[in-house]
Amino acid sequence: MADVTVKVIQAADSYDFLTLDEAKLYLNIPSTDTSQDEWLTMMISINSAYIAEICNRTFAKETVVETWREIYDGRVFLTRWPVKETDITGVISAGYDWPVFELEEASGKLSNVALYQAESSQWDQSVVIQYTGGYQLPDEAPLPLKQATAMLIRDEKIALQQAAVSGIRQLSHKGARVMFFDVNATIAKLNTSGGKSPGRQLVDTFLRQYMRIWI
DSSP: OOEEEEEEEEOOSOOOSSOHHHHHHHTTOOTTOOTTHHHHHHHHHHHHHHHHHHHTSOOBOEEEEEEEEOOSSSEEEOSSOSEEEEEEEEEEETTEEOOOOEEETTTTEEEOOOTTOSSOOOOSSOEEEEEEESBOTTTTOOHHHHHHHHHHHHHHHHHHHHHHTTTOOEEEETTEEEEOOOHHHHHHHHHHTTOOOHHHHHHHHHHGGGOOOOO
């Protein structure tokens, strides 16, 4: 596992992927209906945090100082990405400001490499990097993360609706009877077997490209 220590200098203002209006639009709730605002706001925060936990990273834009040790090949992958080169305020190794480095902004890969040099070079000692990186949430959240958050909220909403009618399998009125498929029994069986709803399976697919995997 990579040996890195992260100190947050300036935390983000928001860690949510969705605005309340975006959640309402996705769930087909009229903007004038405020009866569910408190619940929706809580669900946005809960499911945004769940996604960040699954992806093993912080998506929100923060200013941090990272100390990287065991730098064998001259490359580090910054923990807050994407990162703009202009947002790196310091790269220090062996007590000196490092004048030359190469940054891949989209992935946050920072390499100790001179211009036109074919390969990166190992830093002599640990490297300390101060920078600002990540997404300005919720506005800059990637669309797949917005959709994943909304889908998780939709699943929670459906689960609550199903719980309200749990056990109902037949309706009768004046001699007429209506039999219907028991969705709750199917979901209970799915949960018992350790399975996931189709929505959560799709969310897992969305999240794969955003996961941080340490090596």
